[in-house]
Amino acid sequence: MEKNKNEAINFFKEKIIDFFVPIKILHIGSNQKLKNDDCNYESDFDIIIIVEDEIDCYEYSKQISSILKETIVKFDILISAYPIKESIYLNGISEFLNNVRINSTEIWKI
Numbered sequence: 001m002e003k004n005k006n007e008a009i010n011f012f013k014e015k016i017i018d019f020f021v022p023i024k025i026l027h028i029g030s031n032q033k034l035k036n037d038d039c040n041y042e043s044d045f046d047i048i049i050i051v052e053d054e055i056d057c058y059e060y061s062k063q064i065s066s067i068l069k070e071t072i073v074k075f076d077i078l079i080s081a082y083p084i085k086e087s088i089y090l091n092g093i094s095e096f097l098n099n100v101r102i103n104s105t106e107i108w109k110i
Contacts, residue, residue, distance in 0.1 A: 005045065008075035013108050015067045016049060016081075020060075023086050024050040026104035044078035047107070048100050050089050057083040 013025055026048040051060060060083045071079050089097065 004075055005077060008071055008077045008079065009045070009047075009107060011074065012047065012067065012071045012079060012081075015070070016064065017108065019064060019067065020051075021110065022049045022051050022083075022108075024089075024109040025107040026050070026100060027107050028100055028104045044080070047079060047081045048089075048104060049081055049083045050086055051083050053085045053087050055083065055085065057085060 009027060016022065016025065028046045028048060049060075049064075051057065061081070064081060064083075068079055068081055071077070084092075084097075084100075089100070
């Protein structure tokens with residue numbers, strides 16, 4: 001599973017960079033191996049894509065949806081991607097943003 005996850009992250013990262021070079025790509029820890037009865041959350045992960053402030057995050061999400069679908073089908077892993085404007089990532093105040101800033105793993109940056 002770990003190899004497949006790493007391959008999926010690298011595949012997604014390369015496709016995103018080819019599409020539009022973001023400021024930073026982060027992985028946040030939704031794929032912690034939580035097992036409860038028949039629930040297994042090993043096969044999903046969340047990616048944060050830090051983009052320039054001029055980017056419309058809604059439009060960006062729509063445009064990268066085909067990359068997400070391709071990654072999901074190719075690697076049989078659920079992946080979610082959340083574009084966030086750089087100023088919001090740096091200065092925003094929320095529990096989610098604090099979690100991203102503290103607990104994320106950097107995958108790529110300019």
